[in-house]
Amino acid sequence: MRVLNALMLSAALALPFSAPAFAEALVTVTGEATVEATPDMATISLGVTTEGQTAAEAMTANSKALQAVVERLKAAGIEDRDLQTSNLSLNPNWVGYDSGSTPKIAGYVASNMLNVRVRALDGLGSVLDASIADGANTLNGISFELAEPRPALDEARKAAVADARARAALLIEAAGGTLGKIVSITENSGYGSPMPMFKSDAAAALVPVAAGQIGLSASVTISFEIAE
Numbered sequence: 001m002r003v004l005n006a007l008m009l010s011a012a013l014a015l016p017f018s019a020p021a022f023a024e025a026l027v028t029v030t031g032e033a034t035v036e037a038t039p040d041m042a043t044i045s046l047g048v049t050t051e052g053q054t055a056a057e058a059m060t061a062n063s064k065a066l067q068a069v070v071e072r073l074k075a076a077g078i079e080d081r082d083l084q085t086s087n088l089s090l091n092p093n094w095v096g097y098d099s100g101s102t103p104k105i106a107g108y109v110a111s112n113m114l115n116v117r118v119r120a121l122d123g124l125g126s127v128l129d130a131s132i133a134d135g136a137n138t139l140n141g142i143s144f145e146l147a148e149p150r151p152a153l154d155e156a157r158k159a160a161v162a163d164a165r166a167r168a169a170l171l172i173e174a175a176g177g178t179l180g181k182i183v184s185i186t187e188n189s190g191y192g193s194p195m196p197m198f199k200s201d202a203a204a205a206l207v208p209v210a211a212g213q214i215g216l217s218a219s220v221t222i223s224f225e226i227a228e
Contacts, residue, residue: 025226026183027172031164034215035156039144042124042211045086046131047113047138055090055108062110065135072134073116076127082117113138119147121211144214156218157187164222172226180225188219 048065052058070083089112092105116131118124128139146152169179 024183025177026223027168027226028221028223029164029167029171030188030219030221031160031162031167032217032219033156033159033163034217035152035159036213036215037146037149037152039211039214040121040147041117041119042121042142042144044116044118044124044128044131044142045113045140046116046128046136047087047111047140048135049109049111049138051093051107051109053107055092055110058108058110059090062112066112066114068134069131069136070114072130073127076130077120077123078116078118078127082119084115085112086115087111087113111138113140124211144211146214146216149216152216153218156216157220160218160220161185161222164220165224168222168224172224178227180227183223183225185220185222188221 046069048062048069050058050061050065052061073083074080090108090110093107093109094103095106096103116127118127124142165179172179
């Protein structure tokens with residue numbers, strides 16, 4: 001037993017001496033980059049809002065108006081796959097709040113919203129004009145995007161890595177060291193979504209809509225060794 005205890009004590013005492021004497025010297029930086037690209041398609045959020053004395057009247061009028069809008073959109077070249085209902089609602093129209101009397105229902109309001117994807121931006125103005133002409137009275141906005149965003153995103157990723165390397169080299173050289181090899185690299189989440197760049201290059205016919213450019217961003221965090 002004494003021999004065993006002596007061996008265990010010897011092993012415990014030897015552990016600290018087997019560990020590295022010095023921690024690895026590292027520098028960790030985050031690189032960011034944004035690449036501009038001209039969008040080649042857009043998504044419009046539009047719809048129809050109608051009123052009626054009864055819920056059935058409001059919904060019937062809404063369905064009729066929306067059907068006319070959809071038919072006109074299809075005639076303008078929009079395919080079934082590019083039409084998607086995003087919100088459908090039916091609510092009572094309450095009145096009497098401002099007069100201090102007991103609120104009561106004075107009819108109903110029906111609303112139906114569509115997301116419409118336009119794959120040919122030169123016809124965007126015509127699509128908007130057609131939908132408004134046939135009863136669309138609600139427009140929640142337009143978002144521009146790329147059908148194939150991967151090439152632009154890959155360019156942004158490369159630029160983000162170059163930015164990280166330049167930052168790390170600057171810091172290390174300022175401290176009197178030399179940039180070493182990459183130890184780890186992580187792509188940060190929350191990047192990549194197209195952002196408007198407010199640089200108009202073209203406008204659609206009829207209803208004027210400027211597509212401009214969008215920016216696709218990338219962010220990476222890289223740890224480098226500090227070479228001696």
